[in-house]
Amino acid sequence: MVNARKAEQVTRYVPGILALAIAFWLVYPFIRLDQADYTRANILVYRLAVGITILLVMLGKMGFDIFFPQGMARKVSGLKSVMFIIFGIIILAFVVFIILQAGSLFLATYPQTTDYNL
Numbered sequence: 001m002v003n004a005r006k007a008e009q010v011t012r013y014v015p016g017i018l019a020l021a022i023a024f025w026l027v028y029p030f031i032r033l034d035q036a037d038y039t040r041a042n043i044l045v046y047r048l049a050v051g052i053t054i055l056l057v058m059l060g061k062m063g064f065d066i067f068f069p070q071g072m073a074r075k076v077s078g079l080k081s082v083m084f085i086i087f088g089i090i091i092l093a094f095v096v097f098i099i100l101q102a103g104s105l106f107l108a109t110y111p112q113t114t115d116y117n118l
Contacts (some may be wrong), residue, residue, distance in 0.1 A: 025052030
């Protein structure tokens with residue numbers, strides 16, 4: 001009976017962990033993006049969009065679980081609230097990092113012109 005309960009608890013968290021693992025796998029190439037990846041930009045943009053979408057959906061699900069717990073008598077642990085804030089800050093930092101990295105890659109590949117016709 002105890003093993004069945006533990007198996008039920010483990011299977012309850014597997015879809016969320018699997019979705020987060022897939023999202024991190026999708027956005028992993030953007031941690032060290034360089035000019036060699038610029039040729040595959042069409043594929044990488046879709047991969048980034050899907051990965052960030054999954055991360056945002058998981059953040060929304062986590063926020064819904066924290067702010068609207070099922071059952072009025074059930075309290076939400078402080079650890080879940082802290083993890084929600086940390087997860088949100090990590091996603092925000094990653095999006096800002098990607099924007100800065102894309103801007104620096106654009107500036108590095110932009111042709112330098114010194115012909116000023118005044």
